[in-house]
Amino acid sequence: MPKPDSEKEERKRVIGHTWLRNPDGGPLPRPPPNGKRTPNGLIWASSVDRIYRIQRFPNINVMTGWSISMVAEFNENYWEVADEIYPEPDPQRVLSYPLLNLPVEICQPDGTIWYSARRSIQGATRGLLPAIPRDVEVATSPFGNSFDAKYKLEELIPASFFPDILTVNDPQGATEGKIAKEGAPDLEPTPRKYKRVWPVVHPDASGESSDGDKISFLNLAGAPLLGRGNHSVVHRGALRLPSGIEANTPDGSAAVAVKMGFPTRGARSLLAHEAGVYNQIYGEANNVGFDSTEVNHEVDEGGRQRHLMEHWTGVNLLTPDITHPVPVGAVVPKFFGYYVPTDEAEAATKCAATRAKLTKEGKSDGGYWKYSSYDEEELNLPPETILSPILLLEDCGKPIKPQKMNIDDRTECLSFLVRLYLEDISHSSFYPRNIMVQPGPLTKAPKDRTMQHPSFRLIDLGRADHWKMHTKREVEEYKRKHGKDLPEERLQIGPDGYIRDDVDYTPEQREWKTIALKWAQAKQREISRAREQLLMEMWG
Numbered sequence: 001m002p003k004p005d006s007e008k009e010e011r012k013r014v015i016g017h018t019w020l021r022n023p024d025g026g027p028l029p030r031p032p033p034n035g036k037r038t039p040n041g042l043i044w045a046s047s048v049d050r051i052y053r054i055q056r057f058p059n060i061n062v063m064t065g066w067s068i069s070m071v072a073e074f075n076e077n078y079w080e081v082a083d084e085i086y087p088e089p090d091p092q093r094v095l096s097y098p099l100l101n102l103p104v105e106i107c108q109p110d111g112t113i114w115y116s117a118r119r120s121i122q123g124a125t126r127g128l129l130p131a132i133p134r135d136v137e138v139a140t141s142p143f144g145n146s147f148d149a150k151y152k153l154e155e156l157i158p159a160s161f162f163p164d165i166l167t168v169n170d171p172q173g174a175t176e177g178k179i180a181k182e183g184a185p186d187l188e189p190t191p192r193k194y195k196r197v198w199p200v201v202h203p204d205a206s207g208e209s210s211d212g213d214k215i216s217f218l219n220l221a222g223a224p225l226l227g228r229g230n231h232s233v234v235h236r237g238a239l240r241l242p243s244g245i246e247a248n249t250p251d252g253s254a255a256v257a258v259k260m261g262f263p264t265r266g267a268r269s270l271l272a273h274e275a276g277v278y279n280q281i282y283g284e285a286n287n288v289g290f291d292s293t294e295v296n297h298e299v300d301e302g303g304r305q306r307h308l309m310e311h312w313t314g315v316n317l318l319t320p321d322i323t324h325p326v327p328v329g330a331v332v333p334k335f336f337g338y339y340v341p342t343d344e345a346e347a348a349t350k351c352a353a354t355r356a357k358l359t360k361e362g363k364s365d366g367g368y369w370k371y372s373s374y375d376e377e378e379l380n381l382p383p384e385t386i387l388s389p390i391l392l393l394e395d396c397g398k399p400i401k402p403q404k405m406n407i408d409d410r411t412e413c414l415s416f417l418v419r420l421y422l423e424d425i426s427h428s429s430f431y432p433r434n435i436m437v438q439p440g441p442l443t444k445a446p447k448d449r450t451m452q453h454p455s456f457r458l459i460d461l462g463r464a465d466h467w468k469m470h471t472k473r474e475v476e477e478y479k480r481k482h483g484k485d486l487p488e489e490r491l492q493i494g495p496d497g498y499i500r501d502d503v504d505y506t507p508e509q510r511e512w513k514t515i516a517l518k519w520a521q522a523k524q525r526e527i528s529r530a531r532e533q534l535l536m537e538m539w540g
């Protein structure tokens, strides 16, 4: 195995203390005390030195890891020292440096308007935003030019501001799979019209729903290329959001990663699948509304898995897969929606393509990205629509180079895969090219971030699988083989199910156990491969 440059460097994130047991204290309880936990349900502490090694049985050196809040709840030898230990705070969601803002009117005590300003969507605690001089010329065009990395959108879009319609300026045809060059700031005569598929925004408590006509603008003319894969190309586009919400940039637009599939059925179905996984992780988009005078942060907790897109304070323990504490950062990029071309846009592009062919003004074949072909012939056929759907994501930087990384950072990257598995999701494409890094911390203004505090993310969920999808396929296969259904109630078995030799299972139970076992084995194989990719030992 090649050794990383930093191999000699020691881990800093280690469990450094042991909690002393009472010799007659008995075994540790099962299940263990809950203590304070992050929404991912994992053991959590506010810092590495608040995680302890503790004997499972007094005087026997079989250890496990517990947080100080678990120790406090267990209450063995704790209250004697409680005063010396500063009370453990609760885990807190950490928001990125504020970019999105809304107009607010600051009123005098008598209710008259004192002055109008813009305030971060993160609420009054963030204060009024520092004014960035407006670029008057570009501000008059609906399409922005905030392509620079310092204008990246790193906040979740509040549910009530998700675009219903995405108007796309794409004069070089990136959405058709053409190679778009940087520095081409022209406007298309007729922009391409897209509509949002995901997330579905639920109405707020007052019944006010998304009215279906919130228009936003995405500029791809001159958009820097972030990368390309075998199936897709990703540009950094400038997104102007609807309904008065703006980014604190010279023209109000923000930079987002725009992923588009190449023009084959296989590539497009991978993109749709990937969008579905992001949508599932994002969960429900609940329109909870804003207080128009104060601009309070919209508290939409989203679904059970939203934490995979969020940063939290402190560290988690992911034992038994990883024995060292890891930070509770976001695992995957923030999801800004999945959009498909409207019939109107598709028809217009088809017309334009035919006209271009007739007048010989069209691009030659050389103007398209080369893409890989699939074994299954059907997947190489042209897709139904010329225009690719668009997946909008947070731009997360550049691919990592494991040999240049320290062991703590590589462990953090491995933790992403484990955290996905804890949500019953396999990644199935865990390679350094799919792990991004950028300067951090993201709480600071972009100019103050450094690579001393790198921020990592795992991208490319095109091949991700979910335990439920896995079981569905297996159930279909069972039906094909045996001509009958596998009884539904067996679905109760979790993905960690294993077969014990001493239990007399029914044939159906055994079938379910085998399905679970296959998943568990695939998980172990994927984690081992990930360790190899990250140049890590197979354990620890």
Ligand SMILES: Nc1ncnc2c1ncn2[C@@H]1O[C@H](COP(=O)(O)OP(=O)(O)OP(=O)(O)O)[C@@H](O)[C@H]1O
Pocket: 226, 227, 228, 229, 230, 231, 232, 233, 234, 257, 259, 333, 393, 394, 395, 396, 397, 398, 399, 429, 433, 434, 436, 459, 460, 461, 462
């Ligand atoms: N959210 C993002 N932030 C920054 N760069 C990104 C992002 N998503 C993709 N990229 C860049 O684009 C490249 C291609 O993206 P991605 O891996 O998602 O495409 P793909 O076609 O699905 O890949 P593969 O060939 O592995 O299936 C990445 O390697 C990365 O450099």
